[in-house]
Amino acid sequence: MSSLEQMYQQVILDHAKHPVGRGLVDAPAGHLAGESHQINPTCGDEVTLRVAVRPDGHVDTVTWEGQGCSISQASVSVMTSLVTDASMAEVARLDALFHDLMGSRGKGLGSDDAEDALGDATAFTGVSQYPARIKCALLGWAALKDSLARSGALAAAQGSPPQTKEEA
Amino acid sequence: MTIATALSATELAAVRADFPLLARTVRGGRPLVYLDSAATSQKPQVVLDAEVDFYEQRNAAVHRGAHQLAEEATEAFEDARAAVAGFVGADVGEIVWTSGATAAINLVSAAMLGSTLDAALGRGSDASRRFVLGPGDEIVVTEAEHHANLVPWQELSARTGATLRWLRVSDDGRLDLSDLDEVVNERTKVLAFAHVSNVTGAVAPVATLVAAARRVGALTVLDACQSVPHLPVDLHALDVDFAVFSGHKMLGPTGVGALYGRRELLEAMPPATTGGSMVEIVTMERTTFSPPPQRFEAGTQMVAQAVGMGVAAQWLGELGMQAVAAHEAELAAEMLKIADIPGVRVIGPSTVGVGPDGLPDRVAAVSFVVDGVHAHDVGQVLDDAGIAVRVGHHCAQPLHRRFGVAATARASASVYTTVEEIVAFREALTGVRAFFSVD
Structure with a gap:
């Protein structure tokens, strides 16, 4: 398989064509909600992502709108599938694993546990060989982290009361 | 076309042999097809040698010191200024070295801001009053500008209370002049525009x-x-007041560029940057400034780069810019054939014609979109074939917005580009939609 085919795995092309979570939806009543707009200034890729967190501290839904290359759009889509129903601790672990994967220069994580946890997101291993494209794959993850922080769900998970809207 | 004769195959082969980088391979041994010269050009051996020679034989601070090296360094620096001036049809005293074109535009806008502040305090010369801006004044740019020729004017407008206006771009990528007489009016103090668009290639x-x-x-x-870098340019004949260009796009080094200013304007303009090397008499209370161009060259200059830029100008001049323009007009015509590939749309003029000055009316910089495939993905597939193009907004977000696209891919040539390379580019581009299974 060429480097190009390693980058554009079928799972990535499929997610780019049929993305999961596309189309912003309001959070159900009683959920913590946060929204984030992230832009990649070098190429103009952008994503607006909305997260709803259930009272039990798990992700209820991730919805988003965006435009950009197949890597950035597929990465948001794969991430959406991956973090739905995850706890804040699980989201933090997945985020750390995915960043490690992007820093692996095409080698992957070398751990079955880690790769099982990332699931379809391991398809982005090939992207990590191309330094200019890593930021494309990370755009959605940055939006998720920011929207969770804005929702107050991270603070709630750490035991402090969620910030009110005025304070945020 | 009535344009001068292009380069012969022999001449082009000799040109390419002068550029060491063009011999390398990329992505697993593929020959490099470098189609990103509008971002930065490659450098001929003589430019590389000139910089090395300067450091090996002549390195010293210029315009100070009485030793032999200082004399030789100063001579090399000033000879380079003369070479660049001659290349663009300017007098030697009308060329100010800058770190690049962006710095050159900012030098002018900062001098205008400085004149405005001076006038408010009753200082500055009477001659500098023509650079003063305020509410009611207008600065005009175009929708086609690179951010470097837009953002400094936005900021200058905001800081002085002047109004920024702009000429629009037509669907064919050329400037829409239908409201020129309304947009450029008695309130207009500055009209800033690109000679050639870095996105559409339009002149x-x-x-x-x-x-x-x-x-x-x-x-x-x-x-x-x-x-x-691509057309014969005679700034006196064009009759502009200021012009900017960079070394690294015209086969010279990075870190150097030039500001051209009509002599009486440079003489009237206050410095934007002050410090060493641009002064006459300094006391603890005040300072008198050198005449131009030194007035605008504060601090230690980028001498080796300037020398390299001078050699690049000489190299292009000896090749002949008429021949360069004719060669690149052929390349542009070859590039524009991509419009025949299903799903490919060119942003900008779709043909190469002859302008009123007898020169090509567009250059070989062609931006395009592929329906259903993002520009980054297009660029990645081309890169896999060894073909280097630029992807993104090319520092021209408003122009992309005008055409309803977030990003384009751009192929751009220089004097060393061959028709065979353009053919390879077209062939690789033909396969892009199939790779992403777009019908």
Whole structure:
């Protein structure tokens, strides 16, 4: 398989064509909600992502709108599938694993546990060989982290009361 | 075409042999097809040698010191200024070294801001009053500008209370002049525009725009970054007041560029940056400044780069810019055939014609979109075939917004580009939609 085919795995092309979570939806009543707009200034890729967190501290839904290359759009889509129903601790672990994967220069994580946890997101291993494209794959993850922080769900998970809207 | 004869195959082979980098391979041994010269050009051996020679044989601070090396370094620096001036049809005293074209535009806008502040305090010369801006004044740019020729004017407008206006771009990528006489009016103080768009490759109607500015007494600022490397440029004949261009796009080093200013304007303009090397008498209370161009060259200069830029100008001049323009017009025509590939749409003029000056009316910088495939993905597939193109907004977000696209891919040539390379580019581009299974 060429480097190009390693980058554009079928799972990535499929997610780019049929993305999961596309189309912003309001959070159900009683959920913590946060929204984030992230832009990649070098190429103009952008994503607006909305997260709803259930009272039990798990992700209820991730919805988003965006435009950009197949890597950035597929990465948001794969991430959406991956973090739905995850706890804040699980989201933090997945985020750390995915960043490690992007820093692996095409080698992957070398751990079955880690790769099982990332699931379809391991398809982005090939992207990590191309330094200019890593930021494309990370755009959605940055939006998720920011929207969770804005929702107050991270603070709630750490035991402090969620910030009110005025304070945020 | 009535344009001068292009380069012969022998001449082109000799040109390519001068560029060491063009011999390398990329992505697993593929020959490099470098189609990103509008971002930065490759450098001929003589430019590389000139920089090394300067450091090995002549390195010293210029315009100070009485030792032999200082004399030789100063001579090399000033000879380079003369070479660049001659290359663009300017007098030697009208060329100010800058770190690049962006710095050159900012030098002019900062001098205008400085004049405005001076006037408010009753200081500065009477001659500098023509650079003063305030509420009611207007600065005109175009929708086609690189951010470097837009953002400094936005900021200058915001800081002085002047109003920023702009000429629009037509669907064919050329400037829409239908409201020229309304947009450029008696309130206009500055008209700043690109000679050649870095996105569409279109050559602006300089004579028409300069005439409109002259009628109302506005100063003209020409961004010549994409014209000087590709077309014969005679700044006196174009009759602009200021012009900027960079070394690294015209086969010279990075870190150096030039500001051209008509002599009486440079003489009237206050410095934007102050410090060493640009002064006459300094006391604890005040300072008198050197005449131009030194007035605008504070601090230790980028001497080796300037020397390299001078050699690049000489190299292009000896090849002949008429021949360069004719060669690149052929390349542009070859590039524009991509419009025949299903799903490919060119942003900008779709043909190469002859302008009123007898020169090509567009250069070989062609931006395009592929339906259903993002520009980044297009660029990645081309890169896999060894073909280097630029992807993104090319520092021209408003122009992309005008065409309803977030990003384009751009192929751009230089004197060393061959028709065979353009054919390879077209062939690789033909396979892009199939790779992403887009029908």
